[in-house]
Amino acid sequence: MAEHGTDHHGELVVVTGMTGAGRSTAAKELEDLGYYVVDNMPPSLLREVVRLVDESRGVEQPIAVVVDVRSGSFFESVQANLAQGATGRHATLVFLEATDDVLVRRQEAARRPHPLQGGGRLLDGLQREREVLGDLRSDADLVIDTTSLNVHQLTDRIAEAFGTADNIRLKVTVTSFGFKYGIPVDADFVADMRFLPNPHWVPELRASTGRDREVADYVLGQPGAAEFLDGYVPVLESVAAGYLREGKRFMTVAIGCTGGKHRSVAMSEEIASRLVAAGFEARVSHRDLGRE
Structure with missing residues (x-):
């Protein structure tokens, strides 16, 4: 597995594996890391894609392609196209897998049939897929079992393998919530x-939310609000920097008030804004807004 700071210029990553094991998540993370990503590509076109990228973006542009059972009869050409020197690039084959029960649960949740199940059960499709992919799994440079991984943990694994110090950033989610709905x-x-x-106790503000300017001005103008922000945000910045050094790429900051409508919303927006200004990738979500 590659280490943080490894130079991945010119690398070719081929992502394959079981349906429902997280290929799309892996591809999205590779795209975020600067890879040129091609999804559901027949392996026989691999060298042509590399040639086109070399000509249009240069030989230093890293490439990631996703191949799966939808590619059908093209599968036998994967090994040939990944043979030493076939593309002129250093190639890494990544295989994603998970247990059958987890894959079945994910596919059922997505309400999508398995591409190989035909008129049979979803489990039948998975068993056929394991047979088709058996040799590829054996040849894989990196096998990731996503059985117990959530989306964030899988993207962490991909970033650990293919990220660099320059393109890995901590993602901070600042979410408002109402204590009466639980932390x-x-x-x-x-x-x-x-x-x-x-x-809520100001009649002209009650119907508005913390995203409205008048409510935000009211909340941020209260005694103690500025002092809290001036003290709390630098703490978050310090911890976020430490998280990133330790390889943790996601941080969730929950800001609560009684109902999650006014104070927590306004303060969450301001905290996220300050984190962005400090150079962090921060987004805001409002869990309980609209529940009242």
Whole structure:
């Protein structure tokens, strides 16, 4: 497996594996890491794709292609196209797998039939797929079992293998919530905004939310709001930098108030804005907005 900081210029990554094991997630992360990604590509076209990318983007542009059972009879050409020197690039074959019960559950949740199940059961399709992919799995440079991995953990594994110090960034999610609906279970940090006056008790603000300018101005203008932000955001910045050094690429910050409508929403927006200004990749979500 590649280490952080490894130079992946000119690399060719071929992603394959079981349906439902996370090929699309892996491809999206490789794209985020700067790879030119081609999904569902017949392996027989691999050398042609490399040639076109070499001509249009240069030989330093890393490429990732996703091949799966939809490619049908083209599968026997995968090994030939990945033979030493066949493409002129260093090639890495990544195989994603998971247990049958997990794959069945994921496919059923997605409400998609397996491409090889025909008129049979989903499990029949998976068994045929394992037979078709058996040799590819044996040849894989990197096998990732996604049985117990969530989306974030899988993207972490891909980034560990193919990211560099320059293109790996911490992704921070700042989510507002209402304490009366429960604290988010996936939060790394939880902050309570109930120390600020509640706009709910201001008649002209009650129907608005923390995303409305008048509510945000009211909340941010309260005694203690600026002091909290000035003290809390630098702590998050420091921890985020430490997370990234330790290889953790996701951080969830939960900001709560009573109902998740006013104070937590306004403060979440401001915290995320400050994190973005500090150079972090931050997004905002409002879990309970609209529940009242």
